[in-house]
Amino acid sequence: MASEPTASECVIHGIRELWTGSEVLGDAAVHLVGGRVAWVGRSSSAPSAPSSYDAAGAIGMPGLVDPHTHTTFAGSRARDFERRIAGESYTAILEAGGGIHSTVAATRAASEDELVALTRARLAAMLARGVTTVEIKSGYGLTAEDEAKMLRAARRAAGPTDVVTTFLGAHARPPGADDYVDRVVTEQLARCAPLADGIDVYCDRGAFTLAEAERVLRAGKALGLDLRIHAEQVAYTGAAAMAASLGALSADHLERLDAAGIAAMAAAGTVAVLLPGAMLYLRDPSPPVAALRAAGVPMAIGTDFNPGSSPVTDLWTCATLACLLMGLTVHEALAGITVHAARALGRPDRGWLGPGALGDLALFDPPPGEPAEVRVLVQYLGGHRARAVWKGGRRVI
Ligand SMILES: [Zn+2]
Structure with a gap:
């Protein structure tokens, strides 16, 4: 990745x-000082700085934030x-050695390097599209x-991209592991908590039950991890409301979310992370976007990048799909891949441009x-x- 020495002060x-x-500003300039945004306003009234960059009429965005990936x-x-696509069922594919367990086997076999x-x-590939912060989950190891x-x-893969890590031992249950949740909340969590910013659990029909999911999240919360949940995707379980009541930063997927779940999320300030890539590949119905909007629940958009149900790394594609498949407005989609995505990750210093924000900026x-x-x-x-990307005030593309 081409980069320049740190310019501690620059006007774009x-x-x-x-x-x-929060809004679209015309004929704009951004003043970066010491890795942060010092000023945003009209180009005509921009302060002078030792170095400057002429955007020459480009489109500007805060560095994009992908709040949910594997x-x-x-x-x-x-x-x-x-x-x-030829019509075989997921169960038949699993039995033929495919599905998530094949990704687990390949990930276990791979070296850390x-x-x-x-x-x-x-x-x-994500940074080339202006994505400067990415959440990454575990969940294909399933042993401590x-x-x-x-x-x-x-x-270790972070830099220049910021990586937010989430422990997802409760992603799938290895065949025959009856005491698997015990292992997640004891040996796995003990090993993984120091390596993770948050904890997540896949609560759904065919995955982990509501009681198991609550046990996993409470164990993570006790160690100070941020809480997230894969909720209400295949079947309604009440997972979103449970996670919100524990103070979860986000509840993700939500295709089968109900009114009680929406009310609980609104009361707790839990962000709804929408994943239109998975919705498209799995031919799921849309989450209840109109009801989320009416309740004032902030909506973020993630790629859910994974090799099975959402093989897409392009967050812009997902922003467009969120409009087409779920009914978001253009401004909701823009907030969804910036300010609301940052909130879903507990990183309020990014996803927006104004005095004090992180100096993450992309030009297109x-x-x-x-x-x-x-x-x-x-x-x-x-x-x-x-065309150009700044991360923490430093130009990285
Ligand atoms: Zn996911």
């Missing part, structure tokens, strides 16, 4: 339209995809040793023939390569 001016996290894994599920290299390559290996690899050219308007990047389906 001539931004045709800038999404600040980026650290080995192996391929391309064969599963072919079987699934191999996982670091794979994760770095994927993070580089292998879960810890995943989390170490995810953390519009597609040929299109105006340099932020909404064009949501209208066109993905593939937007950033």
Whole structure:
């Protein structure tokens, strides 16, 4: 990745339209000092600085935040995809040696260095699209040793991208492991808590029960981890309301969320993380976006990047899918991949541009023939390569 020595102070001016996290600002400039944003306003009234960058009419965004991914894994599920679109059931694919257990086997077989290299390559693809903060879960190890290996690899892959790690030992139950939840909350958690910022659990039909999920989250909370949950995706379980009552930062998926879950999330300030990639690949119904909006629940958008149900690394693609498949507005989609995604990760210092925010900024050219308007990047389906990216005030692309 090309980079320049740290310029401790720089003005980026001539931004045709800038999404600040809450509004679109025309003819904008951003003043970066010491890794943070010192000032945002009109180019014509920008302060002078020792170094400057002419955005020449580009579109500006805060560094994007992907709040839900499974980026650290080995192996391929391309064969599963072919079987699934040919009409085979997930159960039949599992029995043929595919599905999540094949990713677990490949991830266990990979060395930590191999996982670091794979994760770095994927993070580089995301950074090229302006994504500067990425959450990465474990969950393909399912032993204390292998879960810890995943989390170490995810953390080692950070830089220039910030990585937020989440322990997800309760992602799948290894066949025959009746005492598996005991192992998650004892040996796995003891090994993984020092390597993780948060804890997550897959609470659903065919996964972990509501009581098991609560036990996992309470154990993580006792160790000071942030709480997240895979909730209400396949069947309604009450997981979102339970997690909200424990103070979860986010409840994710939510295709089957009900009114009680929405009310609990609104009361607790829990962010709804929407994952339209998985919705598309699994042909699920939409989460209740109108009801979430009416209740004032902040909505974030993640890629859910994983090799099975959401093989997509492009957060811009997911922003557009959230509009098309779920009914978000363009501004909701922009907030979903910036300020609300940062809130879902407990990182309120990013995802917006204003005095005090982290100096994470990405510039984009519009597609040929299109105006340099932020909404064009949501209208066109993905593939937007950033012209320039600053991370913590340092230019990294
Ligand atoms: Zn997920």
